[in-house]
Amino acid sequence: AEMERTFIAIKPDGVQRGLISEIISRFERKGYKLVAVKIVIPSKDFAQKHYHDLSERPFFNGLCEFLSSGPVLAMVWEGEGVIKYGRKLIGATDPQKSEPGTIRGDLAVVVGRYKHHSTEVMALRQRRMRLNCGSNQRKLVNYTSNAEKWVYG
Ligand code: DAT
DSSP states (O other), rough: OEEEEEEEEEEEHHHHOOHHHHHHHHHHHHHHHEEEEEEEEOOHHHHHHHHHHGTSSSTHHHOOOOOOOOOOEEEEEETTHHHHHHHHHHSSSSSSTSSTOOOOOHHHHSOTTTTSSOOEEEEEEEEHHHHHHHHGGGHHHHHHHHHHHHHHO
């Protein structure tokens, strides 16, 4: 199987709302494998680097404030097609447009209202993985999941 890895983060609102297990379980039940996880409060500087591709957008500052405002659960998931399918599990960026059955469709109402409490649930960007994990490849854990032979045949 062609194994891919993708970076997934649960932002402060998701952590504070107690959605860690709910979100992890959707990836886990699908058959993907968790190969790295940590909880961090990112610095503003880190947030700006993480989202540098959005630096021209009007919401950039609020987004970075928000990401660095509290605990973030950073993960790397591994599996066949996980980059593209992980996005499907998460749903469209705007929860008003994400389908029921997706994480954002089921668990979020509005895209970032960054001035106060945001209800943005999570973000995924494969191109951001390098910043978060690229220099840390050795921190990824290699193991054979018991479920693999049932998931992949
Ligand atoms: P995603 O989080 O689905 O990967 P993205 O990388 O394009 O989407 O955007 C990162 C975050 O920026 C997203 O989670 C919420 C915020 N954002 C994106 N578009 C926005 C918009 N039009 N208004 C407000 N916030 C927005």
